[in-house]
Amino acid sequence: MIVRKTLGLRQIYEFGGHHFIWLTGWMLLVSATYHFTQWRWMAIPWLPMSVIGTSVAFYVGFKNHQAYGRLWEARKIWGAMINNSRALGTMVKHFVASDTVNAQVVELAKKRIIHRHIAYLYTLRQQLLAPAPWEHVSLRWIFGSFNRKRHHLLLDIPYQEELAEIAGRPYLEPEEQPLYEGVANKATQLIDRQSADLARLHADGCMNMMQHIELQRMLNNFYDEQGKAERIKRFPFPRHYGSFSFVFVCIFVFLLPFGIVGEFSKLGGDMYWLSVPIGALIGWIFVVMEIVGDYSENPFEGLYNDVPMLSICRTIEIDLLQMMGEKNVPKPIQPRNSVLM
Template identity: 50%
Template sequence: MIVKKNISLKSILEFTGYHLLWLAGWMSFVTIGCHILNWELLEFSWLPLPLIGTAVVFYIGFKNNQSYDRLWEARKLWSEITNSSRVLATMVRHYRSGEMSEIQEDEIRRQIVFRHIAYIYQLRDQLLQPAVWENLSQKSYWGTGYYNRRHRDKLHKSFAKELEEIAKKKYLPAEESVNLQHYKNKAVQLLNMQTEMIQQLYDGKAINMIQQIELQSAVKNFYDGQGKMERIKQSPFPREYSSFSFIFICIFILLLPFGLISEFSRLGKAGIWLTIPVGIVIGWIFVAMEMISDYCENPFEGLRSDTPMLSICREIEINMLQTIGEKNIPAPITPKNHVLI
């Protein structure tokens, strides 16, 4: 997530700059070709281009709205996870049955909090696994897959210290960590273990039935939240919307220089050279709009415009550890180059 108010020119060029190259090449090719081969042979009316452009803009606008909805829903779900985590830590620490406990309840309560911290980091790791339709998985699609993988690796290197700290922390018992590797969905299994531990508190008379129900309800909220995130992750944005918007923009840009030449030719033969800069600017605007929607539709890729899951998980970790009175509290994640991941 970019946390700077204004995006720098360098960031804009890093995001869309390489598209300027092929746009410049296409506009130059058509303009030079028309100039050498007699541009009048390829001239056609400017009128169809505004009609096509208007239709494409409406289409991309709809796609941008829907893509942003996916991004914003992902952020809201993580906010719900954050709030539910705080509630869970408070209930685990303070809920008492008023009877003599038959078990070492303090250790079990501590394990529940620690396991939940392990759970949120595990959930983040699972959501970061690239799906086949995401930008990171593309192999030969204008080189975007290679570019995005390299960019994500660069982002992760910026947060290498924080990621190393997380990897070193052992919030789960060694035996439990080993057993966890046998499960496909490890995050779900961690929630299953939480339910088992809450049942142990009830069986040991550390909490009463009403308190058990409320704790189990908190765990259910995490199941619900995870399921909604997995729905976003595992359900691609309809391919028709993504594919046809790209095709429509390609058609528009393909025709753009011919229409511009017909207009600028009224200024004289020298005027057709304005086709190159004007065509680049117009084409870049349409390509940038398409790219914004394309990257917003996948909020769990780990790129700079995605949901900052690492910083959210660290915030949850800090809140829960402080709630149960732990002394060794990690520092919050701070932006690196105005980006949070």
């Protein structure tokens, strides 16, 4: 997630500015051909070009709206994770108590539940970051290589200390860790383990029935939010919308210089050379609109438009540890190069 208000020239170039280079080359090629060959039949009337451009703009706008909807829903899911985690921490801290069970045993049970929940959040984050076949980091050839490098530069290198710190905090007890080896969905099994612990505490008289029901309802909320996040992760943006949007932009950009070179030639003299910068600018706007929507489709792939799951998990971790009175609390995640992951 980009956290600065405006993008500088460097950020604009890194994201889409390099497309201006080949667009300029394409516009220049057509204009030069028009100039040196005197092939006036190359010029396309502007009326059909304007119809195509308007249609493509509406289509790309619709795609971007739907892509942003996926991104915003993903952020709301993790916002609910924050709220539910805080509620779970408060409930565990104040609901679980007993006059019959040893107080130290009860405190250890509370700590185990809170620590397991923190492990659940980081585990879910890791599962959501696993590359899907349709995501940019899974593409072949230079496109996939470029985005894997970008992912590495955005997440792995800037946050290597934080990631190492997370790996060095064993929130799961040693005897519990083998239980999750080889399971298909470790996050789901962690919640199931939480439910079993709560049932045991209820049976031991550490909470009444209403408290147990409320805590179990909170665990079910995590299942709901996890399922929503997995739906976004595992169900791609309909490829007909995404693919045809790209095709339509390519068609428009291909025809663009043939349309505007004739319009500028009407100004007389060599004014048709103005079609090179103007055409490149128009084409660049359409291309950037397309790639903005394209990179907003998948909010869990570790690129610029991602939901900052690492930061959110750390925020919850800090809140829960401080609720339990622990002193060894990590620091909040800070943005790196104006990007918060």
